[in-house]
Amino acid sequence: MDEFWMKIIGFVATVLLAFVVGAVYGGLVRKIIARTQNRIGPPWYQNFIDILKLYSKSSAINHGFMQHIAPAMAITASVTVLMFVPVLTGDGWFPWFENLNFKGDLIFLVYMMVFGSLGMALGIGQTGNPNAAIGVSRGLSMMVGYEIPFVMALVALMVQTETTSITGLMEYQDQHGWLMFSSPFAFIAAVMAMLGMFHYGPFDVAFAPSELASGPPSEFGGKYLALMMTSGSIFAFAKLVLFVDIFMNGASNLIILVIKTLVLYMIPVLYGAVSPRYRTEQAIRYFWGWPTFFGALAIIFAIYY
Amino acid sequence: MTDISLEKEQKIADELERTFPNLTARVRRARRVMASLEKELIPSVLVHAKDNLGFHHLSHMSVVDWIEDEHFEMVYTLWNHEKRVQLTIKTMISRDNATMANIDTIWRQANTYQREMREMFGIEFPGFVGEKDFLLEDWDEMPPMRRDFDTMEYANKTYFSRPGREDAQDVRDTISKRNGEEVPDFAKKYSREK
Amino acid sequence: MPNDKNSQKIVDMITGFARSNSLFMLAYGTGCGDIEIPPAMTSRYDWERFGYRKMATPRQADVLLISGYLATKTLKRVIRSYEQMQEPKYVIGFGSCTINGGMYWDSYNTINMLDHYIPVDVYINGCMPRPEAVMSGLFELQEMIKRGDANGAQKYRENLEWYRANQKKIIKNWKMPDYNW
Numbered sequence: 001m002d003e004f005w006m007k008i009i010g011f012v013a014t015v016l017l018a019f020v021v022g023a024v025y026g027g028l029v030r031k032i033i034a035r036t037q038n039r040i041g042p043p044w045y046q047n048f049i050d051i052l053k054l055y056s057k058s059s060a061i062n063h064g065f066m067q068h069i070a071p072a073m074a075i076t077a078s079v080t081v082l083m084f085v086p087v088l089t090g091d092g093w094f095p096w097f098e099n100l101n102f103k104g105d106l107i108f109l110v111y112m113m114v115f116g117s118l119g120m121a122l123g124i125g126q127t128g129n130p131n132a133a134i135g136v137s138r139g140l141s142m143m144v145g146y147e148i149p150f151v152m153a154l155v156a157l158m159v160q161t162e163t164t165s166i167t168g169l170m171e172y173q174d175q176h177g178w179l180m181f182s183s184p185f186a187f188i189a190a191v192m193a194m195l196g197m198f199h200y201g202p203f204d205v206a207f208a209p210s211e212l213a214s215g216p217p218s219e220f221g222g223k224y225l226a227l228m229m230t231s232g233s234i235f236a237f238a239k240l241v242l243f244v245d246i247f248m249n250g251a252s253n254l255i256i257l258v259i260k261t262l263v264l265y266m267i268p269v270l271y272g273a274v275s276p277r278y279r280t281e282q283a284i285r286y287f288w289g290w291p292t293f294f295g296a297l298a299i300i301f302a303i304y305y
Numbered sequence: 306m307t308d309i310s311l312e313k314e315q316k317i318a319d320e321l322e323r324t325f326p327n328l329t330a331r332v333r334r335a336r337r338v339m340a341s342l343e344k345e346l347i348p349s350v351l352v353h354a355k356d357n358l359g360f361h362h363l364s365h366m367s368v369v370d371w372i373e374d375e376h377f378e379m380v381y382t383l384w385n386h387e388k389r390v391q392l393t394i395k396t397m398i399s400r401d402n403a404t405m406a407n408i409d410t411i412w413r414q415a416n417t418y419q420r421e422m423r424e425m426f427g428i429e430f431p432g433f434v435g436e437k438d439f440l441l442e443d444w445d446e447m448p449p450m451r452r453d454f455d456t457m458e459y460a461n462k463t464y465f466s467r468p469g470r471e472d473a474q475d476v477r478d479t480i481s482k483r484n485g486e487e488v489p490d491f492a493k494k495y496s497r498e499k
Numbered sequence: 500m501p502n503d504k505n506s507q508k509i510v511d512m513i514t515g516f517a518r519s520n521s522l523f524m525l526a527y528g529t530g531c532g533d534i535e536i537p538p539a540m541t542s543r544y545d546w547e548r549f550g551y552r553k554m555a556t557p558r559q560a561d562v563l564l565i566s567g568y569l570a571t572k573t574l575k576r577v578i579r580s581y582e583q584m585q586e587p588k589y590v591i592g593f594g595s596c597t598i599n600g601g602m603y604w605d606s607y608n609t610i611n612m613l614d615h616y617i618p619v620d621v622y623i624n625g626c627m628p629r630p631e632a633v634m635s636g637l638f639e640l641q642e643m644i645k646r647g648d649a650n651g652a653q654k655y656r657e658n659l660e661w662y663r664a665n666q667k668k669i670i671k672n673w674k675m676p677d678y679n680w
Contacts (some may be wrong), residue, residue, distance in 0.1 A: 027582075030547070039541070040548050041547060042547050042550055046521070049520050049521045049550060050550070053518050053561075057585050058518060058587075061583075214559060219584045220558065222558075234664055362519075394515075445650065463668070465611055465665075466600065467599040467600075
């Protein structure tokens, strides 16, 4: 019974940690982008103020049932993804952070990471806003682009380590060193796919500010938008921790976790801050070019490893 | 700019006058030819200029309200790309029954101009199909660009106007008094406090 | 248990802080005033420092920035945008044209007093106001939100008949959906 309650507390603490770190990272990104444009930028806690304000706004617009549950689906998907990613390993400060891992969860995660976007797409479809519909079609076609190199990189890792569990991957890394170095092509392909996954930089055509109103969430204001921003913060953190776990052998305490995730996060952010926007077909051509090539190379490398 | 012989312009004017007997054409300066004629001949002159004289481009189309002489003057401006000559064609139409031939079958861009003229001056183009509302929505008064339309009276009647201040205070004086500054010399002659 | 005064005061303080420090703006750029927004937003004046942000849809915006003159045709769109915004919502009238018509005071097609059609919280005068003036107007709005004075939406709801009568005087063919939130 004691263990059960520890687990429940662990879930809540994980979600809170993910939200806080994700929102702080969001604020830092705004600050960094402002600095690259020679501005001062908002304070680092600006995202918390925004989310607090949006929760205190009224949301009286109703387009139907799907629109109500779409943000809920997005946040469900984010929390579920987070639950299956081991946040801290070993006997760190919070040893109960291992959550709900099981054998084969890497394949499950690949499916689960798409779930939130698909739920949003259904909700947006009901609002009938043309800008949002264009944004959704662009976002989903770009997802087809970056999912292929990402899955190829994961398959290469699975072939090389002969396991499909994230904890299994981490045990393998304990013995053989970081997978980032022992499977370099998979890392390159995964990082290039990550550029698209975060929707920064040249791959922000789905949200294209000032081109598509505000993209897919055009019709969602007030509490819906707050829920989506919360979900986005949690999801960004979950994705970063997943990358750290499978390529950098996780982190044993919070400081190392923050350092590793921040270094990884800076790749799409800095690349994005200085890049103009790709059109959808250009983005897909990019993803099906070099990233896919590196993914294929990683699989061949893993087979003969 | 050294060539001021006006040869090609004169040729175009002569050609127009030879073809249409009631037309008066004159060369105003280099690259500018002006022709005026009566209303009925306008479509045929435009077609002739487009097909035979090489004026392929309708640059502008406008109307002038001569309220004292009680007519509208229609102005068509054409441009010849090869010879680089601009031809201005003018005609008078009566102000009471303002109708004009529809030319959007010759140049499609005339559609927009004609919609604007119909809305702003109330000129009718028989046979012209275009959306009724263009710049104004739900307008049921006299067309507003006609010179006998009293804009100020209409604005006073329709919109609220903020009353001015009773004391007619000058902003510059007020600010200088509040801050204890001198009004600069150049501004003193506009001051209301003598 | 009903909210007692002190706890309500604390809640008001927190929401006032959040609302005043995170203003999402819907810039209604029909007038010439919209050209003053890019300098205010980019690296010269950088209004993101204070948490201001431009939003492209009325659903997500808090502040409606009317930048300059309004023709009767655009007034219709402004009213629709305003009514679709979510409360709390504020309006900033920008430039002389929104105050008394400015240089278009006797035009047949532009309205003269904006506050007879939608409630205006802050006016910024000038033709055009410079970015500093824009920012000072926004600071004023922040102070008003903190004090709880910026209640234009409430005024609109209470005096809806008066506003509707004024709007219908201009927009003769009234075919607008009824937003009842």
